[in-house]
Amino acid sequence: MSELAKINACAKRPIDIWTNFIYYPLSIRLVYLIRNTGITPNVLTISSLVIALIGCAFFAQGSYSDVLWGLLLVQISYVIDCGDGQLARYKQQFSLVGGWIDQVADRIKEFSIYFSLAYGWTKVHGQEERVWMYAMFALFVLYLLEYYGQIRMGKPVNRANVTQTGEPSPAHESPADGDGFARAQRLRALVPFRGFLIGEQYFALLVFIIFDAVVPFFIFVGIVGALMCIYRPVIQYIKLRKGFV
Numbered sequence: 001m002s003e004l005a006k007i008n009a010c011a012k013r014p015i016d017i018w019t020n021f022i023y024y025p026l027s028i029r030l031v032y033l034i035r036n037t038g039i040t041p042n043v044l045t046i047s048s049l050v051i052a053l054i055g056c057a058f059f060a061q062g063s064y065s066d067v068l069w070g071l072l073l074v075q076i077s078y079v080i081d082c083g084d085g086q087l088a089r090y091k092q093q094f095s096l097v098g099g100w101i102d103q104v105a106d107r108i109k110e111f112s113i114y115f116s117l118a119y120g121w122t123k124v125h126g127q128e129e130r131v132w133m134y135a136m137f138a139l140f141v142l143y144l145l146e147y148y149g150q151i152r153m154g155k156p157v158n159r160a161n162v163t164q165t166g167e168p169s170p171a172h173e174s175p176a177d178g179d180g181f182a183r184a185q186r187l188r189a190l191v192p193f194r195g196f197l198i199g200e201q202y203f204a205l206l207v208f209i210i211f212d213a214v215v216p217f218f219i220f221v222g223i224v225g226a227l228m229c230i231y232r233p234v235i236q237y238i239k240l241r242k243g244f245v
Contacts, residue, residue, distance in 0.1 A: 117218075142221070
């Protein structure tokens, strides 16, 4: 097996379709390039945070050209963020501190992205309370979805078997995985915005902001995120009843 294939095998799957086909091909190659250097997963995590914050500084300027530069930096930040876990698994460099740093960095980036986009929009278009309302509601549902990903109904799950979707990997699902529900869950991996995972959020950011649609982006995230806040517990409950967890 080539080194690139080994790194690819270190990428968590299943994951959302955008991360799998857009961001992972880039992050895997990034890890390949730095695999023999002294760069650690924590260095990648911090680098991702710093780049995202610089991008948010551009967002806060409000002009379309600045926002595009910010968008580029934030997208690069997510590619690097994907790479830190891949590098950790490739080099077997795991730590509780590293996991904590990764979680904190993600929350800082989320807040900074939504705050700076709203702030930059008001600088150009004038103060509008609804913009802040949309932005903060979107941020609230994202934090709630993250909380859902940290807790589980039913029996405790080995974190080594949990994918980035917050669900057990298919090899560890229920003995009843031949029924229609299990097949639907496997097919769901091909559905865009199936759970509004982090990669789907960054792809939505890319699509909306490249067309200078900041307010529609907030509204989209708020609506889809709110629906997922209902959908995820329902699916989790069904899995519990069927013995999947």
